[in-house]
Amino acid sequence: MQCKIQCVTFNRCRCPAHSHMHSLFTYHPGTYSNNVFFFFIIFQMACSNIRYGEGVTKEIGMDLKNLGARNVCLMTDKNLAKLPPVMAVLDSLTKHGVKYECYDSVRVEPTDSSFKVAIDFVKKKDFDTFVAVGGGSVIDTCKAANLYACNTEAEFLDFVNAPIGKGKPITGPLKPLIAVPTTAGTGSETTGVAIFDFEDLKAKTGIASRMLRPTLGLVDPLHTLHMxxxxxxxxxxxxxxxxxxxxxxxxxxxxxxxxxxxxxxxxxxxxxxxxxxxxxxxxxxxxxxxxxxxxxxxxxxxxxxxxxxxxxxxxxxxxxxxxxxxxxxxxxxxxxxxxxxxxxxxxxxxxxxxxxxxxxxxxxxxxxxxxxxxxxxxxxxxxxxxxxxxxxxxxxxxxxxxxxxxxxxxxxxxxxxxxxxxxxxxxxxxxxxxxxxxxxxxxxxxxxxxxxxxxxxxxxxxx
The missing domain is CATH 1.20.1090.10 (Dehydroquinate synthase-like - alpha domain)
Structure with missing residues (x-):
């Protein structure tokens, strides 16, 4: 027996401008239809695993060993490469015998060009895990490098947000990425977003997908003392x-x-x-x-x-x-x-x-x-x-x-x-x-x- 169509009424927002706005949603139990357009009645909660505490960076070598990492790409920028946050990561990797290669050419406020340079770097290697040590510029660059290293046939604009790019969904898993934020601002260690300046347009855009979220964010407040x-x-x-x-x-x-x-x-x-x-x-x-x-x-x-x-x-x-x-x-x-x-x-x-x-x-x-x-x-x-x-x-x-x-x-x-x-x-x-x-x-x-x-x-x- 065919299910009856159910009409469900949902309250919107309690503020005066919205309080009168109720909507009817046509709901077909158990199905989605490309021909039926209705308002969102579902939201999804997604977040990276977060570990917080003074000195937590010391654990990153053990985390990488636990992930089975054999060849790690460590991304940062040239200024941070000389500062204690990166030194703390390198000490932990060395202590636990983790093989790594450092890419320190991340641009502060990255562009599509700087993303592409980082992507070309990782495509030539056989990295199985990524580590980003820095602010949003570093973490976002690392997300993009990971994405295109795992989708070698993709063109750059394939995953960039529409209407600037094609906005294609990311369908496959990426390599593990551990983010170590050194600034207290972007929250990039928690999100599936990578932002960059699109130079032709002279404006920022980005890539947005839950698949981009770091596997783990190590939030060490000691790093913010260097800002x-x-x-x-x-x-x-x-x-x-x-x-x-x-x-x-x-x-x-x-x-x-x-x-x-x-x-x-x-x-x-x-x-x-x-x-x-x-x-x-x-x-x-x-x-x-x-x-x-x-x-x-x-x-x-x-x-x-x-x-x-x-x-x-x-x-x-x-x-x-x-x-x-x-x-x-x-x-x-x-x-x-x-x-x-x-x-x-x-x-x-x-x-x-x-x-x-x-x-x-x-x-x-x-x-x-x-x-x-x-x-x-x-x-x-x-x-x-x-x-x-x-x-x-x-x-x-x-x-x-x-x-x-x-x-x-x-x-x-x-x-x-x-x-x-x-x-x-x-x-x-x-x-x-x-x-x-x-x-x-x-x-x-x-x-x-x-x-x-x-x-x-x-x-x-x-x-």
Whole structure:
């Protein structure tokens, strides 16, 4: 007997803008249909194994032996290669007799070209395991090298996010990858995302798949003590925006269409009950530790707290996603002219990722708050604001001012104009944002090109 079609009604979001929105889903028990488009009613929790603690890096040699590693590729950058985090890894590998080869040519803020150089390096070797020691640039480069070493026939754009690339799903397993993060920001040790500057477009894009997630993340807070002050600040702003964006993202059950096969379910699904837990907790830790971690490099408690906050925010946004701050940040970083960020030992113009993200955040949260004001107010409250007498209509302004206060107190550049942009650059920045639909479509409020132009204009000066 054929099953009857069931109609199931789901509540969306409890905030005023969404509370009236209920949807009917046509559900065929036990089947998916390519011809039936309905909203997401399922979300998936995915995360790398994480091991945390002071000195945990010493265990990596044993982990590699336990994995049966015979030939390890250790990736880092030239600056880190001389610092204690890499030395600690090498000592452990040597102690436990693990054979390895070091690739130290990772570019800070990698490009498609630098990804390809790393990929060519590993394709010529017979590595069975990967180790990434560094920040997001190193970990993301290692993810990409692992992916293409395991898919030797693939063209580079095959797995790159659409519409820039073909966005093909990754169907096979990759080699084990152990990530040892040395910054407290990207959360790349927890996620299935690898981001790079696509040079032709002058904007960032990436590869997103749960298959990219590291096998293990060894989070050793001692490594964060080596971060320069501005690196600690910009990394911390990335944590802040990861948490704020994932917490305010479009709810997962307002996404459509539902994937016809689980393999096509995106890593970034929209805010959901599990990601909310991690985002809230990350915000609490940012509120407590960020300013301390920046102002006092020897504050082990604060630096450790931000390292853990990065993990928590990574788990949150790795399953929920980010939205406009990140989408708009990609052309900001990609079109940099002459600005060289303080605290970064690089030989090329650089707007660090966390800085490019946070400079638009006051404008973004002012814009998105009308769709879910309670969430924006809750975030502001977690960050230390008394919101008891604040009207819902002022939620965006309150959260924006809260973020601005963080930036002002930590002496952040005064908007996009301070890093070399003017209003004449806005059309180029908008053009670079439009292809970032993987993240921008997660914004809780729909937006036009004119809206994006206005957001960039509002971000030219902050104080």
């Amino acid at each position: 320069p002050t501005r690196v600690a600040a910009n990394s911390g702003f990335d944590v802040l925006c990861h948490a704020l964006e994932s917490f305010t993202a479009l709810p997962y059950n307002m996404r459509s269409p539902c994937p016809s096969n689980p393999i096509n379910r995106p890593a970034y699904q929209g805010s959901n009950p599990i990601s909310d837990v991690w985002a809230r907790h990350a915000l609490h830790m940012v509120s407590k530790y960020l300013k301390r971690a920046v102002r006092d490099p020897d504050d082990v408690e604060a630096r450790s707290g931000m390292h853990l906050a990065s993990v928590f925010a990574g788990i949150g946004f790795g399953n929920a996603g980010v939205h406009l701050c990140h989408g708009m940040s990609y052309p900001i970083a990609g079109n940099v002219k002459t600005h060289k960020a303080k605290g970064y030992d690089v030989d090329h113009p650089l707007v660090p990722h966390g800085l490019s993200v946070v400079l638009t955040s006051p404008a973004v949260f002012t814009f998105t708050a009308s769709m879910c004001p309670e969430r924006h107010l809750e975030a502001a409250e977690i960050l230390g604001v008394d919101v008891r007498n604040v009207k819902l209509g002022d939620a965006g302004f309150v959260l924006a001012d809260t973020v601005k206060n963080f930036l002002y107190d930590l002496e952040v550049e005064d908007g996009l104009s301070a890093i070399g942009y003017s209003k004449d650059d806005i059309p180029v920045l908008v053009k670079g944002t439009i292809p970032q639909e993987r993240v921008t479509k997660l914004a809780p409020r729909s937006h036009t090109e004119e809206d994006l132009s206005n957001l960039f204009a509002a971000s030219m000066k902050l104080y």
